[in-house]
Amino acid sequence: MTKIFAHRGFSAQYPENTMKAFEEAEKAKADGIEIDIQMTKDGEVVIIHDEKVDRTTNGSGYVQELSYKDIRSLNAGHRFKHIGKETIPTLIELFDWMQDNTITCNIEMKNNKIPYKGMEEKTIELIRKYGFENRIIFSSFNHYSLVLSYRIAPEIETAPLLSDGIYQPWIYANAICAKGFHPNYKRIDQEIIKSSEEKNIKVRAYTVNNLKTMKALMNQGISAIITDEPILAREVLTQQ
Numbered sequence: 001m002t003k004i005f006a007h008r009g010f011s012a013q014y015p016e017n018t019m020k021a022f023e024e025a026e027k028a029k030a031d032g033i034e035i036d037i038q039m040t041k042d043g044e045v046v047i048i049h050d051e052k053v054d055r056t057t058n059g060s061g062y063v064q065e066l067s068y069k070d071i072r073s074l075n076a077g078h079r080f081k082h083i084g085k086e087t088i089p090t091l092i093e094l095f096d097w098m099q100d101n102t103i104t105c106n107i108e109m110k111n112n113k114i115p116y117k118g119m120e121e122k123t124i125e126l127i128r129k130y131g132f133e134n135r136i137i138f139s140s141f142n143h144y145s146l147v148l149s150y151r152i153a154p155e156i157e158t159a160p161l162l163s164d165g166i167y168q169p170w171i172y173a174n175a176i177c178a179k180g181f182h183p184n185y186k187r188i189d190q191e192i193i194k195s196s197e198e199k200n201i202k203v204r205a206y207t208v209n210n211l212k213t214m215k216a217l218m219n220q221g222i223s224a225i226i227t228d229e230p231i232l233a234r235e236v237l238t239q240q
Ligand code: G3P
Pocket: 007, 034, 036, 049, 108, 139, 161, 182, 206, 207, 226
């Protein structure tokens, strides 16, 4: 059955990449959450999509130029009037919460623009500390980073993000030791899904928010969809 991953948490209704959005995704019965990580000046792995804090918080500047203390003082929920202060979570905070549930976590390493030194090692160290090797899927637009992660921790699944269509993506995924790939849903078709899934290469498409597309992909046997709308996705899946 198709799995549902809440993109940046339940981001259609709550501030993206915050604990609130993750908690609400779990309540909405998402199988997993998709998160984005960056690193602070003092080496803390934090959960935020952009390289800068400007769009999602009341602060400004690059994450890599701010200390964890600076980051902690920002409000990531200020655009949501009905929600109180939400801090930018650390990976540790997320993992603490994950100890009380069974949710899967797709960690997107946002190191395709800024190559954060030591991000893979630090993240893997934490995953191992919590024993979450089987609950994490690494993805990234930086495929070198995924190969590095695999070399350090072959027990943790990886999946390249593919924004453009490529020829026989299941072969590419296999060649870089990935167990799946995460394509833009506009770049795949029934044949790609079938060929990949038959070869046990999982397809998890992003970012699927439209009911018709959800239905079509689920009917085609896709492994997972990554969506801002986990409630809608669960409804569609239940009606299949
Ligand atoms: O996981 C896929 C998707 O999150 C990649 O795009 O920009 O939302 O991180 P973006």
